[in-house]
Amino acid sequence: MIETKDQFLAPVGGDRQTPDTDREVISEQIARLAKTPEQFRQIDTFMKRRTHMSQTSELALTDDMYAPYVINHGFELGKLGKVDDIRDLRTCFEQTPNGSQAPLILEIGFGMGDSLIEMAKNAPNRNFVGIEVHEPGIGRTAYLCHELGLTNLKVLSGDAIALLTNLPDEHLDAVQLYFPDPWQKKRHYKRRFVTEHRMQIVARTLKKDGIFHAATDWEHYALWMLEVLDHMAIFDNMSGKGNFTPRPDFRPQTKFEKRGFDYGRTSWDLMYRKIG
Numbered sequence: 001m002i003e004t005k006d007q008f009l010a011p012v013g014g015d016r017q018t019p020d021t022d023r024e025v026i027s028e029q030i031a032r033l034a035k036t037p038e039q040f041r042q043i044d045t046f047m048k049r050r051t052h053m054s055q056t057s058e059l060a061l062t063d064d065m066y067a068p069y070v071i072n073h074g075f076e077l078g079k080l081g082k083v084d085d086i087r088d089l090r091t092c093f094e095q096t097p098n099g100s101q102a103p104l105i106l107e108i109g110f111g112m113g114d115s116l117i118e119m120a121k122n123a124p125n126r127n128f129v130g131i132e133v134h135e136p137g138i139g140r141t142a143y144l145c146h147e148l149g150l151t152n153l154k155v156l157s158g159d160a161i162a163l164l165t166n167l168p169d170e171h172l173d174a175v176q177l178y179f180p181d182p183w184q185k186k187r188h189y190k191r192r193f194v195t196e197h198r199m200q201i202v203a204r205t206l207k208k209d210g211i212f213h214a215a216t217d218w219e220h221y222a223l224w225m226l227e228v229l230d231h232m233a234i235f236d237n238m239s240g241k242g243n244f245t246p247r248p249d250f251r252p253q254t255k256f257e258k259r260g261f262d263y264g265r266t267s268w269d270l271m272y273r274k275i276g
């Protein structure tokens with residue numbers, strides 16, 4: 001009988017970094033993770049790193065002029081922003097031209113923000129919120145929102161899981177997760193954002209018919225996401241079970257994706273509708 005944390009978290013099939021894309025092995029890996037007791041699963045999906053921050057990014061995080069673009073503006077630099085007291089994202093747009101009832105899209109892990117900014121520019125009637133833990137990206141995105149006069153995009157510093165846990169049911173029209181950290185080593189799979197446990201948290205906050213859209217350039221993670229999401233009764237694969245979605249025109253290339261393409265990698269999109 002498996003009883004200790006180490007036994008639960010031991011990788012299925014060793015810890016080779018070369019991904020095994022056999023669907024049955026992936027299915028076994030997912031099933032085993034799902035059986036892991038709750039206390040062993042509570043682990044971050046990110047690694048907060050100290051990285052260089054440009055003057056403009058720092059300015060945007062510290063000067064009140066940028067407060068309209070950062071929902072938890074004034075969070076302590078070097079620490080994760082506090083989000084567990086946020087109960088509503090719609091009210092943040094009350095004083096903007098779109099108002100609080102416009103379609104609301106949450107992007108998890110927007111990196112340096114280029115693709116999120118592009119999407120917000122291309123869909124002025126929709127409201128966007130991006131959450132990140134990477135301060136230079138949060139600051140840069142807020143700075144550019146101000147430069148571009150964007151009123152339909154706001155960002156947050158913090159852990160998306162902590163935010164989603166306290167949002168009301170059926171709050172969001174869409175959640176997007178583009179090029180999440182692939183956590184390539186088997187012993188790190190538990191850090192992947194897409195697990196059934198975390199996706200239940202996402203699903204609760206989506207409206208009925210709300211969309212979850214993900215993309216990755218890591219084949220094992222692409223198949224992993226397909227396996228996790230296709231088995232969740234609350235989601236309907238918009239391209240049919242077992243299928244990826246052709247890359248939609250509205251998704252701009254992200255910085256991470258571009259780097260992958262430069263190394264000859266491809267990418268996979270997945271789109272699911274909440275049916276519950």
Ligand SMILES: C[S@@+](CC[C@H](N)C(=O)[O-])C[C@H]1O[C@@H](n2cnc3c(N)ncnc32)[C@H](O)[C@@H]1O
Pocket residue numbers: 045046108109110111112131132133134158159160161178179180181182193254255256257
């Ligand atoms: C590989 S990067 C991709 C960034 C961007 N989407 C792109 O494609 O260029 C993944 C990002 O997700 C962020 N991230 C991971 N887990 C997160 C979480 N729980 N909440 C907020 N951001 C998270 C990381 O900080 C990182 O910047």
